[in-house]
Amino acid sequence: MPKIIIAQNKCKGCELCILTCPKKNIRLSQKMNKKGFHYIEIIDPDKCNACGLCFQVCPDVAIEIWK
Amino acid sequence: MTTKRLMKGNEALGEGAIQAGCGAYFGYPITPQNELTEYMSRRMLEENRVFIQSESELAAINMVFGASVAGARAMTSSSSPGVSLKQEGLSYMAGCELPGLVVNVQRGGPGLGNISGSQADYFQAVKGGGHGDYHLIVLTPGSVQELYEMPALAFSLSEKYRTPAMILTDGILAQMQEPMEAVKIDTTRDENRDWILDGCKGRAPRKIRSLLMEEGALEAHNRHLQDKYNLIKTQEQRYQLINEQAEIMLVAYGISARVCYTAIQEANKKGAKLGLLRPLTVWPFPEKILQELALKVKAFLVVELNAGQMVEDVKLAVNGKTPVHFYGRAGGACVTPGEILKEIEKI
Amino acid sequence: MKKLFSKPESLTDTDHKYCPGCGHGIVHRLVAEVIDELGIREKTIGIAPVGCAVFAYDYWNFDVTEASHGRPPAVATGIKRFLPDRVVFTYQGDGDLAAIGMAETIHAANRGENITVIFINNAIYGMTTGQMAPTSLLGMKTTTSPFGRDPKLAGYPIRVGELLSTLEGTTFLARCAVDSAKHVLDAKKAIKKAFEVQLAGKGYSMVEILSQCPPNWKKSVPESLEYVRKEMMSYFPLGVIKDKTKA
């Protein structure tokens, strides 16, 4: 199971990763970060195969992926 | 046998800059400074240094900006209309505290004007020229010899205070030839240039910028700049004084100072005692000596090839203590010794 | 466990001030990754423009200088000519590169300056909040073309890559986009190639990147991605425009 670290305070909730994820495994959190954005969260960590496409499209380098 | 060489002002200035270690020169053609760009196009390549004929004056000053960022003694030259185009870059260099040398071989203006020698860009040179609160260090050579020697001083002051310098000359001095001695030029540089960008190997990355959006940051930066300018004002006022005891003191720089000198020679033949204060820096303006002279002389006569610009700085320095008169001719016309002597009679 | 995807060393940890969904952040990271991969961080000097990327020097973890609006190619020329063994690149938007700085752009390219230009084309002036750019598409509504860009009034959008391709001095020119993960990866390849051209001393390289600007386009992020794909790409086709290294 990959480890996905989301820098919640860097995320601006632009949803580029949500639109990109082939597994439709990312969504916006109900909670807001310090900047007032709903940040992203992984729906089911077990479903993630660490393809990294979310990282590729993230303008704010808010996603880090370990495996 | 003399060791002197007959040299054109423009070329002497170029050779002086090369001897002073100019590492990069960028220029664009405009009369009456063309011989300088032409001279550099040959000599800089002979010396294996950087020369580019740029696509515009804007490009030239920004190439100077870049070369200066990279640590070069960088230089550009132009004449009045071209120097107007360089004001943007000069403001940025002042804001970023970058050294560099700009030469203005002044010609008649405004607009395209003409190509005759002029001193009509004095305000532009000493009052900033571009946007923002800043000053250039402005040097005013008065002979081909000084055109050769002043680039070294300009580079060194510019680096010492990390602010761009200007050599303010004119079409007559730049075009004339006279014998000059290729004296040895001191090229010592301050080695501690801990601000240049040459790659961050073995150190933290650096940035060069003048954009300061954080609250209070720009005001603090401006205070720092003003402190620096005040230091330059106290340390670097330069001038030449001829006939200190004279009752009437002419004040002129560059070519008009030379015409004044001829007027003094003629007046002396008739027994009249005239003096001359010749600023070698017009920013910082030699106000200390003017304040001293104001208590001794009967009157000042400021002579310029413009409608009256430096006279304002003389009046500010003299501060009403002594009458300050003005004589000038504008539009590329040159004052004559006879005209100056006539003005003296009126005082 | 191994780090698979993370912030490259050539990026600082500073938060970007860009709007949500903006392509600038992606391209900043791509440039940083390429610089890391080529091992040139300690000999690279970047030039930030005037425009949205004006603060780029806060985001990159190597030497960066500002330049006045449109003049990065001239500043780059000054640096590179004096320090030819360093890596020098400019990062410019469409207003900076193709309007106020077009003369500097063309002449640096024509001289074959051995520099790399990263050109963000989002068809609008972002920092000044949405005026018409030289690359704004026909019919595009901006704050200074409220009725849509009319060629009779404002001419046509400039295809910079194709324009520069006619100059003998240019070596590598490509157009990419950052609307999708695939295009992002393509863009990285092009950026890497551009820097490699410079490292090999082969001359001028430029990568134009079509980028979305949701707030100034008055579109949602998905809508703006659609606009890039449908409208921009049909006028500004993606691909390598010129590659002299293959000749």
Next chain:
Amino acid sequence: MREELIIAGFGGQGIMFTGTLLSQAAMIEGKFVTYFPSYGAEVRGGTANCCVTIDDTTIGSPVIINPDSLLILNKPSLDRFKPRLKKGGLLVLNSTLIEDEVKETDAKVVRLPATDIAERSGQIRVANIVALGKYLAIRKIVNQESVLQALEALLTGKKKELLGLNRKALITGYEYK
């Protein structure tokens, strides 16, 4: 003793070279000298002129208002500069191209068919040097030897082959009666 000389003629008549040559000779003799040319667009195809001031003390202005001498190689230059000549000044003019009688009571006028002489000596382009020779024969402001040395200093590289021609022209001018 100050000498202020204006040299004037067509662009292409070697006006600037004449002034530089004289300045070089003065420098060789350790004199103070300034040379100031007309320049830029006005020179091409039009009239060219230059100011040479020679003195044994520091020279102020290089711009000459009222010259002590005029060396004039064409008609338009005569019209332009004659009114500025000092009273009792010297006017050397190229009579090949200036047919006018100069009725001037308070100037010393020397007419010299410089262009004819130059053409006869084989090169029409050295009329300027012929005229300079004549001027120096009258106003002995520098020695002939210094001018010959100056020619060697200025005519270098490819121009070296013109040395003999210029020497001859200078001496012919000197000796012209």
